Amino acid sequence: MEAFKYNILDSLEGDLKDVVSDNSIITITDSLGRIKYANKEFCEILECEANSLIGETHKLFKSHLHTDKKYKDLWSTIRMNNKWHGVLSGKSTSGNQFWLDTTIIPVTNKLENTTTHIAIYKDITESHIQTTQLTERNIEYSRYKSIYQSNNVGVIVVTDNQGSIIEWNKAAELAFGYLKKEILGYPLSVLISYRSKKRNIKELVRAIDKIKYKNKTGTIEMYCVRKNEKEFPVEFTLNTINTENNNIYCATIIDITKRKKLEDKLKQQTNALEIYLNRVKHDIVAPFASAEGLLELLKDEEVSERVNTLSDMLIKTIQVGKTLVNNLNHEPIIANRTNALQIIDFNIIINQVLELLSGSKNFELFKINKDIINYHHYNSNPEWIMSIFQNLIQNALKYSKELSNGYTPKIDISVKSLQKQVIIKVIDNGAGISENCIDNVFNLNYRASKDDAPGDGLGLYIVKNIVENLEGTISVKSEINKGASFEIILPNLN
Amino acid sequence: MKVNIMLIDNNVIDLFVSQKNIEKLEIDSSIKTFNNGFSAISFLEKINTENNQQSMFIPDFILLDINMPKMNGFQFLSAFKKLDISKERNIKIFMLSASNNIKFIENAKSERFCSGYIEKPINVKKLNNMFKSFKPFLKEFDYHDNDVNIV
Incomplete structure (x- = not known):
């Protein structure tokens, strides 16, 4: 770039000088960078008075001692009397950052042999901020894009x-x-x-x-x-x-191929375990049943009164064993927290349970009442609900009073299915539970003192567990020789 | 009127107990025992093919154990379904098991050819109930009555 050797402001006509000065942003500095002249627009950008600038070094130009490449370039260019063009930035008095597109033109006054630098600025603060933001956004965009793509x-x-x-x-x-x-x-x-x-x-x-x-x-x-x-x-x-x-x-x-495989494997193993358990259960029960059948035949042989008594005792013993094994399958039900919720048909479930228990001792002597009121559907796991009824009814069957004339053992089963809750009651007129025992009936391995009653002490414990799993409550009231009354309240969570 | 009863159980003692109890009913019955499902099926097949039904033993009742090795009670039922005799004759099948497994009971009930479920051991009372369920108008031990056609 050739050196410009104008003497613009000095040589221009007064009017023209005003026009230039009014329509652009201009400063004039001496060869050492001290401000000789700054127009109004420049002062506005710096937010200060011209008086405070004149005679001071031009802060935007820094100095030739500055190590930044940009300023080194600026100073070496204008010292060679060449025109410099670039973007300079600074802060106004109140701290606002601004950017100026700057052209610095060195002007030599041959008469005085001095050089002044005329700088013409264009305020590009706004567009500079926009472009910077845009670039940043572009960088961010391409960064995310490459993260997404790769x-x-x-x-x-x-x-x-x-x-x-x-x-x-x-x-x-x-x-x-x-x-x-x-x-x-x-x-x-x-x-x-x-x-x-x-x-x-x-x-x-x-x-x-x-x-x-x-x-x-x-x-x-x-x-x-x-x-x-x-x-x-x-x-x-x-x-x-x-x-x-x-x-x-x-x-x-x-x-999720891997996860599915594991899930399937788990399902298979649960099934296998259940099948195995049923198999074991059956294999243990089967010889008990055979022995029971044989003993009943033996009794009918009428060998002697003493043999009959002994046969009766053996049959009872065997029945205890049978009941115990048959109850074994309740525990996996509790462990098996399946979410298979279904609408519960209490009628069907209670009938199934009664059918299941119809082989129990003296079952046909019991007068069993069912009272089911279904105002609202109840969704739950049918196996759990069945287990509740099975254990409660079994309990009532087990603890009836000694059979005598004028005593009909009764079991009243009532279910009220409401919108918010289900109320289940099983009431018997059996032997009842004594006061000091009533707090313990739901504990593991608790058994009432009735020695010959078959059972493993698991029944009510299982019921309580299920009820708690269903977020419900269970309570029992009883009077000796008058019977027991169990009440279960299950919230209808749906 | 003779009642023909077929017993299928792999457990010889249970077969014996069932047989003895049926004998105690004092009804005119003839019993055939099978200790596995396959031999029972092939016996039923022969009835069909020889077409000599007058002199043959044709069961009116089958007492079928559920838990048997190789062919269990349910497998027997599905084989039985395919035999012509299952359509030609009204044979009542009762399934037996020692364990009171609710799944078995439900499965047994859903089988078209299964008339009921009996928990082992068999005794006179259970047999009576079984017969009675088909002849509610009869008194106990009164199966000799000739005017009743079991078939």
Whole structure:
């Protein structure tokens, strides 16, 4: 760049001088960087008076001693009498940062042999801030974009509001086998397993409804299909993102093949365990039953009175063993916290239980009343509810009074299914529970003093456990020789 | 009128107990015992093929144990279903088990060819109830009555 050897301000006509000075931002500094002149606009930017500037060094120019490359360049350029152009920034008196597009022109006065620097500025603060923000945003955008693109673990597929795929990342490529260019524009449904498509799509629609009308994410389990038509189970999380014009959907897909395998294995093993337990239970009970049958035959042989008495005692002993083993299967029910909730039909359940217990001693002598009022559905685990009734009724059957004339053993079973709770009562007119025992009846291995009653002391403990699992309460009232009354209140949680 | 009863149980003692109890009922009955499901099925098959039904033993009742090795009671039932005799004759099958497993009872009840479930051991009372359920108008031990057609 050639040196400019104007003597602008000095040589210009007065009017022109005013025009230039009024319409631009100008300073004039001497060769050492001291301000000789600053116009009003410049003072406004610095938020100070011209008086305080004149004679001081121009802070924006710093000095030639400054190590920053920009200022070194500035000073070396203008010392060579060349024009310098660049962006300078500084702070106003009140601390506002500003940016000025600056042109510095060295002007030599040949007569006086001095050089002054005329600087013309353009305030670019606003656009500078904008561009900086934009650049930052661009950097951020490309950073996230590359994180998204290069992520090869989390499969993230983005679709527009029509369900067509608009974004596809590395992990999606690995999981599904489609390249980005192959899949863009296709509907999301090409990824869903054909075999269970109907159900899957139904679930998908439900998930979309869920995110539309309720919260913003919906997670479902389903099967996806690869490019090579292999299917694999996934956990599919859909959320919606509002962009300026449209909703887009973002599907996060997790391959759960491993988890599913483990789940299946666990299920299998639970089943195997249950089968095994039933098998063991049966194999222990079966010889008891055979022996019982044989003893009953022996009694009928009428060998002698003494043999009969002994046979009776043996039969009782065997029945104790049988009941004990038969009750063994209640414990896995408690451990098995399945969520298989169903509408409970108390009538069916109580009938099943009565059927089950119909082989008990003297069962046919009992007068059993059922009173079931069903105002509202109750959802629960039927096995648990059945176990409650089985144990309570078994208990009532077991602790009846000695049979005599004029005494009819009774069991009143009542169920009231209301909107908020279910009230279950089992009332008998049996032997009752003595006052000092009543606090212990729900404890493990507690047994009333009735020696010959078969049982393992587990029954009421199991009932209490189930009731607590169902967040309910159980209470018992009793009077000796008048009977016992059990009341269970279960909250209707649905 | 003779009542033909078929007993299927792998446990010889239980077969013996059932047999003795049926004998005690003092009804005119003939009993055939099988200690596994396969031989019972092949016996029933033969009735069908030889087509000589007059002199043959055709069961009116089958007492079927559930827990048997190789072919259990439910497997027997599904094999039985395929036999022609299951459609031609009204054979009542009662399933037996020593354990009061609610699943067995439910499964047994849902079987079309199963008329009931009896908890072991068998005794006279349970047998009576079983027969009575098909002849409610009869008094106990009155199965000789000729005007009743069991079949």
